[in-house]
Amino acid sequence: MEGLERxxxxxxxxAGMKDEYTNLIAGCAKNVRFEAGQFVFHEGEPADQFYLLRxxxxxxxxxxxxxxxxxxxxxxxxxxxxxxxxxxYRWGMDAKALELTRAISMDAACLRGKCEDDHSLGYELMKxxxxxxxxxxxxxxxxxLDVYGAHS
Amino acid sequence: xxxxxxTPRIVADxxxxxxxxxxxxxxxxxDVWTLTVEMDEPFAFAPGQFNMLTAFGxxxxxxxxxxxxxxxxxxxxxxxxxxxxxxxxxxxxxxGDYIGVRGPYGAGWPVEVAEHCDVVILAGGLxxxxxxxxxxxxxSGRKKYxxxxxxxxxxTPTDLLFRPELEQWRRRLDVDIHVTVDTSxxxxxxxxxxxxxxxxxxxxxxxxxxxxxxxxxxxxxFGAAALRDKGVPDEAMYLSMERNMKCGIGLCGHCQIGTxxxxxDGPVFRNDKLRPLMSVKEL
Ligand SMILES: Cc1cc2nc3c(=O)[nH]c(=O)nc-3n(C[C@H](O)[C@H](O)[C@H](O)COP(=O)(O)OP(=O)(O)OC[C@H]3O[C@@H](n4cnc5c(N)ncnc54)[C@H](O)[C@@H]3O)c2cc1C
Ligand code: FES
Numbered sequence: 005m006e007g008l009e010r011x012x013x014x015x016x017x018x019a020g021m022k023d024e025y026t027n028l029i030a031g032c033a034k035n036v037r038f039e040a041g042q043f044v045f046h047e048g049e050p051a052d053q054f055y056l057l058r059x060x061x062x063x064x065x066x067x068x069x070x071x072x073x074x075x076x077x078x079x080x081x082x083x084x085x086x087x088x089x090x091x092x093y094r095w096g097m098d099a100k101a102l103e104l105t106r107a108i109s110m111d112a113a114c115l116r117g118k119c120e121d122d123h124s125l126g127y128e129l130m131k132x133x134x135x136x137x138x139x140x141x142x143x144x145x146x147x148x149l150d151v152y153g154a155h156s
Numbered sequence: 157x158x159x160x161x162x163t164p165r166i167v168a169d170x171x172x173x174x175x176x177x178x179x180x181x182x183x184x185x186x187d188v189w190t191l192t193v194e195m196d197e198p199f200a201f202a203p204g205q206f207n208m209l210t211a212f213g214x215x216x217x218x219x220x221x222x223x224x225x226x227x228x229x230x231x232x233x234x235x236x237x238x239x240x241x242x243x244x245x246x247x248x249x250x251x252g253d254y255i256g257v258r259g260p261y262g263a264g265w266p267v268e269v270a271e272h273c274d275v276v277i278l279a280g281g282l283x284x285x286x287x288x289x290x291x292x293x294x295x296s297g298r299k300k301y302x303x304x305x306x307x308x309x310x311x312t313p314t315d316l317l318f319r320p321e322l323e324q325w326r327r328r329l330d331v332d333i334h335v336t337v338d339t340s341x342x343x344x345x346x347x348x349x350x351x352x353x354x355x356x357x358x359x360x361x362x363x364x365x366x367x368x369x370x371x372x373x374x375x376x377x378f379g380a381a382a383l384r385d386k387g388v389p390d391e392a393m394y395l396s397m398e399r400n401m402k403c404g405i406g407l408c409g410h411c412q413i414g415t416x417x418x419x420x421d422g423p424v425f426r427n428d429k430l431r432p433l434m435s436v437k438e439l
Contacts, residue, residue: 073340076353077348079357143350151375152315
């Protein structure tokens with residue numbers, strides 16, 4: 005447990021967070037690993053975890069008829085999964101490990117419960133999630149703009 | 157006979173192209189070719205400069221030089237994307253064909269300002285071509301710089317320019333290379349995401365970094381913003397602008413943005429100078 009608390013505390017996502025909170029969060033955490041090619045989660049499944057990557061790389065994918073489109077890859081020190089934050093808590097896409105990936109898996113129900121009990125903790129977490137969500141929204145806009153297209 | 161004020165002199169007309177011959181034509185991507193041009197005389201240029209290339213009977217276009225300034229014997233190298241009549245005609249010239257060349261023009265990448273600093277080269281799509289001479293120069297004088305990062309984004313894996321060379325650079329242990337594509341299918345194991353997502357992943361000291369950015373204008377704007385978010389000041393970023401050009405030498409005004417002529421004052425600009433010009437919506 006002590007090891008997990010240290011791992012949580014040292015992950016860049018929690019940089020600067022009070023020990024009191026990282027200790028609480030570590031109570032919802034466990035270490036996981038995914039082999040190359042293994043799915044982290046599938047579209048439509050309950051979003052009952054989210055992942056802080058420690059090493060490796062994960063592809064976020066959408067399956068279309070006869071092809072699988074990779075929308076984004078996420079690497080070391082980054083997070084995978086935001087659907088656990090908002091109802092109906094279901095994954096909007098697939099996530100697949102591209103290489104051996106080590107991560108901290110967070111139990112979403114446990115974390116949501118702790119945030120309900122202590123809104124300051126919830127706010128601390130939101131402050132960390134929101135910039136990532138905004139960056140990803142911005143990136144999606146750029147993807148839609150297709151800046152390398154023939155008429156850019 | 158001594159020259160007097162009245163003595164007629166033959167002055168080379170800057171609007172008349174020199175004639176070169178295509179030595180080699182290589183297909184890089186489905187719509188992009190690299191031409192090697194043989195010139196009669198040595199052709200010196202600085203990284204980031206461009207030439208006005210003429211496809212005789214069709215027209216002229218500004219094209220950056222994409223070869224190595226330290227290896228003039230290689231010929232004059234340009235990488236061209238077939239987007240319209242002139243670029244189509246140029247990119248379809250065959251070995252032995254004639255081509256018109258005016259240049260080199262413009263202010264290129266200031267390489268010397270990066271000495272003793274970290275270097276970030278941020279390229280999008282065909283923007284890697286004008287940056288390649290700079291990359292050659294930085295790599296050949298590698299010891300003069302701190303960390304060197306090359307961040308390159310393209311639309312899909314099949315749109316990655318100079319892929320064999322990227323792989324060669326990646327094998328060096330002294331360059332941090334990150335490549336990404338906007339979207340891909342499952343057969344690509346590299347990064348997926350827009351090029352701006354690479355900026356936080358690269359290792360460099362933002363306060364002691366010089367960044368060189370080239371690509372489509374929107375990509376450069378967001379790329380510069382990502383660098384700024386990481387702490388690189390506008391004074392340490394250089395961007396290469398593309399504007400329609402006619403004369404290439406500051407005479408016609410075709411390439412004007414606000415008070416500057418891209419052909420003469422650029423195409424490479426420091427971002428603190430460029431940003432106020434670009435924020436004017438109606439030019
Ligand atoms: C300083 C400078 C350096 C340049 N360097 C290069 C280079 O190294 N390689 C290169 O291929 N081009 C380069 N260009 C762009 C090149 O000059 C134009 O692509 C060319 O003028 C197109 O002429 P065209 O007659 O073939 O097409 P046009 O008839 O002028 O254009 C046809 C269509 O293509 C679009 N288009 C024009 N230019 C581009 C572009 N760059 N990208 C995407 N769509 C475009 C137009 O909006 C139009 O819809 C450079 C331009 C400048 C100003
Ligand atoms: S192209 Fe004529 S002034 Fe720049």
